[in-house]
Amino acid sequence: MANSQIPYKTYLSEEEIPKAWYNIRADMKTAHRPILNPGTLEPMSAEDLSPVFCSELAAQELNDTDRFIEIPDEVRELYKMYRPSPVMRAYALEKELGTPAKIYYKYEGGNTSGSHKLNSAIAQAYYAKKQGLKGVTTETGAGQWGTALAIACGFFELDCKVFMVKISSEQKPYRKAIMETYGATVTPSPSNTTNIGRKILEENPGTGGSLGCAISEAVEVAVSTEGYRYVLGSVLNQVLIHQSIIGLETKAALDRYDVYPDVLIGCAGGGSNFGGLMAPYMADRLAGKKSPYFIAVEPASCPSMTRGKFAYDFCDTGMVTPLAKMYTLGASFIPAPNHAGGLRYHGMSPILSQLYYDGYIDEARAVPQLSVFDAATLFARVEGILPAPESSHAIRVAIDEALACKESGESKTIVFGLTGTGNFDLGAYMQYADGTLNDYIPTDEDLEIGFAGIPKVE
Amino acid sequence: MANSQIPYKTYLSEEEIPKAWYNIRADMKTAHRPILNPGTLEPMSAEDLSPVFCSELAAQELNDTDRFIEIPDEVRELYKMYRPSPVMRAYALEKELGTPAKIYYKYEGGNTSGSHKLNSAIAQAYYAKKQGLKGVTTETGAGQWGTALAIACGFFELDCKVFMVKISSEQKPYRKAIMETYGATVTPSPSNTTNIGRKILEENPGTGGSLGCAISEAVEVAVSTEGYRYVLGSVLNQVLIHQSIIGLETKAALDRYDVYPDVLIGCAGGGSNFGGLMAPYMADRLAGKKSPYFIAVEPASCPSMTRGKFAYDFCDTGMVTPLAKMYTLGASFIPAPNHAGGLRYHGMSPILSQLYYDGYIDEARAVPQLSVFDAATLFARVEGILPAPESSHAIRVAIDEALACKESGESKTIVFGLTGTGNFDLGAYMQYADGTLNDYIPTDEDLEIGFAGIPKVE
Numbered sequence: 001m002a003n004s005q006i007p008y009k010t011y012l013s014e015e016e017i018p019k020a021w022y023n024i025r026a027d028m029k030t031a032h033r034p035i036l037n038p039g040t041l042e043p044m045s046a047e048d049l050s051p052v053f054c055s056e057l058a059a060q061e062l063n064d065t066d067r068f069i070e071i072p073d074e075v076r077e078l079y080k081m082y083r084p085s086p087v088m089r090a091y092a093l094e095k096e097l098g099t100p101a102k103i104y105y106k107y108e109g110g111n112t113s114g115s116h117k118l119n120s121a122i123a124q125a126y127y128a129k130k131q132g133l134k135g136v137t138t139e140t141g142a143g144q145w146g147t148a149l150a151i152a153c154g155f156f157e158l159d160c161k162v163f164m165v166k167i168s169s170e171q172k173p174y175r176k177a178i179m180e181t182y183g184a185t186v187t188p189s190p191s192n193t194t195n196i197g198r199k200i201l202e203e204n205p206g207t208g209g210s211l212g213c214a215i216s217e218a219v220e221v222a223v224s225t226e227g228y229r230y231v232l233g234s235v236l237n238q239v240l241i242h243q244s245i246i247g248l249e250t251k252a253a254l255d256r257y258d259v260y261p262d263v264l265i266g267c268a269g270g271g272s273n274f275g276g277l278m279a280p281y282m283a284d285r286l287a288g289k290k291s292p293y294f295i296a297v298e299p300a301s302c303p304s305m306t307r308g309k310f311a312y313d314f315c316d317t318g319m320v321t322p323l324a325k326m327y328t329l330g331a332s333f334i335p336a337p338n339h340a341g342g343l344r345y346h347g348m349s350p351i352l353s354q355l356y357y358d359g360y361i362d363e364a365r366a367v368p369q370l371s372v373f374d375a376a377t378l379f380a381r382v383e384g385i386l387p388a389p390e391s392s393h394a395i396r397v398a399i400d401e402a403l404a405c406k407e408s409g410e411s412k413t414i415v416f417g418l419t420g421t422g423n424f425d426l427g428a429y430m431q432y433a434d435g436t437l438n439d440y441i442p443t444d445e446d447l448e449i450g451f452a453g454i455p456k457v458e
Numbered sequence: 459m460a461n462s463q464i465p466y467k468t469y470l471s472e473e474e475i476p477k478a479w480y481n482i483r484a485d486m487k488t489a490h491r492p493i494l495n496p497g498t499l500e501p502m503s504a505e506d507l508s509p510v511f512c513s514e515l516a517a518q519e520l521n522d523t524d525r526f527i528e529i530p531d532e533v534r535e536l537y538k539m540y541r542p543s544p545v546m547r548a549y550a551l552e553k554e555l556g557t558p559a560k561i562y563y564k565y566e567g568g569n570t571s572g573s574h575k576l577n578s579a580i581a582q583a584y585y586a587k588k589q590g591l592k593g594v595t596t597e598t599g600a601g602q603w604g605t606a607l608a609i610a611c612g613f614f615e616l617d618c619k620v621f622m623v624k625i626s627s628e629q630k631p632y633r634k635a636i637m638e639t640y641g642a643t644v645t646p647s648p649s650n651t652t653n654i655g656r657k658i659l660e661e662n663p664g665t666g667g668s669l670g671c672a673i674s675e676a677v678e679v680a681v682s683t684e685g686y687r688y689v690l691g692s693v694l695n696q697v698l699i700h701q702s703i704i705g706l707e708t709k710a711a712l713d714r715y716d717v718y719p720d721v722l723i724g725c726a727g728g729g730s731n732f733g734g735l736m737a738p739y740m741a742d743r744l745a746g747k748k749s750p751y752f753i754a755v756e757p758a759s760c761p762s763m764t765r766g767k768f769a770y771d772f773c774d775t776g777m778v779t780p781l782a783k784m785y786t787l788g789a790s791f792i793p794a795p796n797h798a799g800g801l802r803y804h805g806m807s808p809i810l811s812q813l814y815y816d817g818y819i820d821e822a823r824a825v826p827q828l829s830v831f832d833a834a835t836l837f838a839r840v841e842g843i844l845p846a847p848e849s850s851h852a853i854r855v856a857i858d859e860a861l862a863c864k865e866s867g868e869s870k871t872i873v874f875g876l877t878g879t880g881n882f883d884l885g886a887y888m889q890y891a892d893g894t895l896n897d898y899i900p901t902d903e904d905l906e907i908g909f910a911g912i913p914k915v916e
Contacts (some may be wrong), residue, residue: 007472008538014465054464080466081550092539092613110568112844112879154839155550173882179885229498380639381612384539386570421570423881426632429639 008091010253012084017076017418018252020068022244022279023060024351025237025347031064032354033325036312041457044322047210051223052230053238056127060238065275071123072130076124078155080109083245087253088418094402103398104259105418106250106277107385112178115388115420116273117148117233120242124231126151134227135159135385139189139214141168142342143175144388144420145233150184160184163191163217167208175424189214195302196220196318200292210334211344212317219320228392234270235315235324235349243276246417251280252358254415263401265416267307267393268364269342271296271349278355278361279415285360292415294361295401296352297393299372302326302335304348305364307447310357312457323457326353330450336440340428341369342390368439372396373432376422388420389428466549470542470709475534476710478526480702480737480810482800483695485744489522490812491783494711494770500913502780509681510688511696514585518696525794527699530783533584534541536613538578541703545711546876550840552860559863561856562717564708564735565843570636573846573878574731575606575691578700583610592685593617597647597672600800601633602846602878604693609644618642619686621649621675625666633882641669647672654678668792670775677778692728692784693773693807701734704875709738712873722750723857723874725851726763727800728821729754729807735875738821743818750873752819753859754810755851757830758899760793762786762806763822766904768815770915781915784811788908794898798886799827800848803909813829825854826897831890833857833878846878847886 025031034043045297049058060069071079077354090322091432109118128136135158140146146162161180166188169176177185189209190197192219200207207213222230233239254260266274274296285291304327313328315321328347328431335344348356355361369389376392379385387395394416405412422429431437492501497605507516518527529537548561566574586594593616597602604620611618620637624646627634634644648655648669658665665671680688691697712718722739724732724741732754734911756763762785762916771786773779786805793802806814813819827847834850836857837843852874863870880887889895 009472011469014467078842112838112842112881114881151842155842173888177884177888177891178881180891181835181844181884183839199576203595377639380570381641384549384570384609384613386636386639423572423636426635426639430631430635433635433638 002152006089006257009086009088010084010256011185012249012253014080016252017084018071018245018248020070021061021241022248022283023066023069023189023241024279025064027283030354030358032350034420035322035324036457038314038321038323043220049443052219054127054131054133054229056131057124057238060241061236067227072126075123075126080407082118085110086251087250089255090383092453093379096378096382097399097402098196099402099406100409100411101402102411102413103402104254104415106246106417107419108246109385109388109418113144113148113151114423115144115146115148116276118151118245119245120233120272121148121152122155123242125149125156125158128229129156129158133158133229135160135161136229136231137218137222138231139163139218140397141165141211141344143168143172143179143424146179146184147175148233150179150182151230153184154182161221162186163189165189165209165211165214170425172424189217191217194220197331207392209316212235215316216320217317234272235345239272239353240275240349240351243272244279246273246276246306247279247281250277250415259413260290261292261415262412263414264416265293265295265297265394265397265401267343267390267419268296268298268348268352269390270345271352273285273417273419275349275352282355282360295365295397296361297397298354298362298364298366298367299339299341299393300368301339302344303366304346305356309451309454310418311425311454312352313454315347317346321456324350326350327356328454329447332451333450338438338440339369339374340389340431342392343393367393367396368441370437370439373437375399376450385418386422387418388422391417391419391423464547465509465714467544467546468714469544470711472538474710475537475542476703476706478834479699480519480706480741481524481527482492482737482740483522483701483895484525485741486758486812487744488812488816494781494915496772496779496781509839512585512589512591512687514589514697515582517895518699530584533581536580536859539779542707543568545708546568546671548841551837554836554840555857555860555864557860557864558867558869559860560869560871562709562871562873564704565876566704567846567879568875571606571609572881573600573602573606574701574704574734575603576609577703578691578697578730579606579610580613581700583607583614583616586617591616591687593619593688594674595619595680596689597621597669597676598800599623599669600642601626601637601882602641604637605633606691607689608637608640611625611642612640616630619679620644621647621672623647623667623669623672629885630882647675648673652678659815663814668775674778692730693803693805695809697730698733698807698809701730704731704734705737705739708735708873718748719750719873720870721753721872723753723755723852723855723859723872725801725848725875725877726754726756726806726810727817727848731875731877733807733810740813741816752821753855754814754819754822755791755855756822757797757799757802757851758823758824758826758897759800760787760802761824762804763814764824767909767912768811769912773805775804781913782808784808785814785853786912787905788911790911792909796896796898797827798889798895799830799851800846801851816871823855824833825851826899828895829896830854840857844880845876846880847883849875849877852876
């Protein structure tokens with residue numbers, strides 16, 4: 001099948017795990033606008049953030065000067081248990097497509113959380129432990145972030161309180177079970193353990209909950225319980241810093257073979273994976289050097305970059321969090337219930353938003369979910385790995401780019417991020433197989449409803 | 459945490475994947491007794507086996523002379539997509555236990571099938587394709603083998619018909635979904651697609667099925683359909699040959715550091731994993747060299763080696779397959795319904811059985827399931843990986859041996875096989891967590907019922 005010198009899988013040694021994360025903000029030409037206190041509309045300081053976030057994480061959130069942030073030894077030791085993750089050469093996919101393109105992917109699904117989320121969860125749990133906290137709170141929808149955080153808290157013997165969207169906790173009992181196996185407490189949200197939860201249950205006793213409500217409950221418990229802070233798995237600057245390890249490892253592995261991507265592709269929901277994967281290559285772009293063509297891929301049913309507004313908005317549907325300047329569909333936007341492909345977030349990381357607005361990210365592309373599952377199924381059969389629906393957005397575009405190469409005869413080097421496995425998404429694969437999944441693309445009128453809720457803040 | 463030169467994970471290079479499997483039968487001091495035709499009670503020849511098995515696999519089944527069997531290039535290329543699997547040093551577990559023992563495990567769960575079963579599935583699918591067959595049939599209970607075979611058949615574009623125990627297909631719809639994603643046809647058994655299925659359904663319309671019935675249906679379809687053969691994921695000699703890759707890689711990785719196991723531990727259901735892991739070390743034992751203390755671990759609720767008879771018996775509960783001389787609880791033995799830990803097979807690989815009977819395997823140890831899940835949960839929290847219940851039998855004994863070292867002050871090198879992940883076993887973890895799991899150990903009277911069905915064949 002393959003005849004090249006480059007192996008199917010390239011693993012760096014554990015000693016080659018980066019000693020520092022890369023903070024792209026230090027190199028950005030235009031700083032993203034500061035996050036604002038939702039009450040005063042003033043930029044938030046580290047002190048403002050510290051009732052909610054650990055001190056070190058609040059500092060990272062605001063840090064736009066240090067290019068590198070040292071990875072603490074304890075974090076690096078835990079990374080060694082599952083990192084470096086492999087860079088894979090997709091020989092079988094290339095052959096299947098009959099393309100002259102060379103396709104690589106960075107595979108982040110080879111740990112029990114099943115995704116890249118563990119990279120930031122370990123860092124966040126570490127800083128919480130270091131600060132002497134008793135525990136952390138968070139929300140989870142499908143359960144990927146909650147699982148990663150539960151594992152990380154297990155390592156540090158830190159209490160982990162997860163508010164899981166009630167309907168998800170009922171539909172995905174196994175996600176709840178895995179979090180509990182790692183010692184987390186999983187509370188279906190809305191719950192009667194918080195003021196906001198009780199209020200919502202009173203108004204609407206039969207509700208299945210929402211991510212916005214779960215965030216509100218998690219934040220309420222964090223700020224009202226001695227020794228607890230709130231943590232979040234995407235969107236934030238601190239998370240992009242931690243996820244830079246994906247890109248740093250990718251570049252180190254490809255540099256071994258003098259391979260440099262012509263096209264770099266990542267799926268983008270909140271932006272942490274694509275932000276991490278692209279980081280060192282974006283540094284080349286920002287330094288005016290040769291750099292790849294960057295494509296961020298999002299679902300056509302939740303098209304924040306391709307059809308959203310670049311505006312200040314709340315980070316949560318509950319509108320209790322700070323305001324961030326970002327591409328947004330409006331905090332009240334919720335994708336159609338038929339949408340099974342993940343990446344449901346209404347906004348986009350402020351860093352990615354600014355880079356896209358300034359033209360450093362070349363393209364955002366929205367893809368409909370049936371074509372995403374077509375790509376996922378093809379990939380699974382030829383490459384063996386069952387991909388997460390989220391990751392399959394990147395696969396879809398990688399395949400499209402490879403087929404364009406077949407057409408043009410170009411042998412481009414295509415690199416994409418395979419962020420996770422689909423082992424806990426088989427319900428979605430079943431819907432795809434039995435034909436109950438369809439493509440829903442919101443009309444301009446649909447989007448106007450979400451846009452109407454975006455606050456008027458410049 | 460760790461300060462040693464030996465990394466957490468040792469990956470051989472793809473070039474170091476063995477070029478040949480090892481066939482331990484060539485080195486055994488006493489050959490195991492031949493398998494017998496259930497009608498004539500005569501030893502079966504390759505010709506007798508060929509209506510059921512592919513020709514090459516039938517030849518491997520009977521081969522007791524060739525020490526090494528070349529791994530075909532096509533199989534080796536597919537192995538490169540997920541192998542060599544890592545040998546892990548369990549630094550975190552050692553620290554947690556406070557033991558001077560050094561603990562290593564060979565981790566076979568890092569592929570989408572979630573277990574070592576893929577190693578033999580790829581080989582079996584390859585030989586079927588090479589023979590020009592259209593497809594293969596098999597049975598599956600929990601779905602691990604069926605998933606591996608579906609993935610392997612996907613690689614070779616071979617039709618794959620899986621008969622899945624009906625109750626399992628209802629309880630584990632996601633296992634069914636993953637097999638279907640890879641293109642397999644999954645039929646709940648008993649079905650009305652076979653004579654034996656129709657007969658059983660007529661007699662007992664509400665039955666949830668059994669592995670014995672599913673085997674009977676799979677064999678019926680294989681022998682009655684042009685271009686199809688039957689394949690099996692454990693017990694058989696051919697499967698142990700393919701799984702020798704586990705042990706060969708383990709030895710090559712540990713040899714790098716001049717590490718030699720003092721104790722070698724594997725879980726044993728049908729015996730394919732333990733047979734594969736121990737193979738090169740057992741070669742040392744058979745050659746009279748230094749060798750580890752070998753421990754095969756089985757569930758106390760299905761104790762074929764520790765409490766079974768060494769006798770000729772049917773390989774399936776339906777009593778349609780050949781007879782093999784092995785440790786057995788009787789083909790009609792079925793573990794208590796409460797048993798969630800896997801390894802439910804009534805018999806044991808003839809190779810392992812003979813080696814145990816002759817004293818080359820030092821010990822078989824039966825462990826009750828609650829202590830297995832205790833070990834699984836501890837392991838998950840400190841090592842990060844959620845283990846399969848099957849694999850956790852080996853973890854239990856590895857922990858017990860490490861604690862014995864703590865007691866005695868010995869720093870033994872303990873190596874065990876981590877055959878798979880528990881991602882599809884969260885139902886069992888939930889039962890464990892909510893206290894509905896208990897230990898069931900069959901009484902001697904219980905076992906007598908199964909023993910009574912063992913045929914009188916010498």
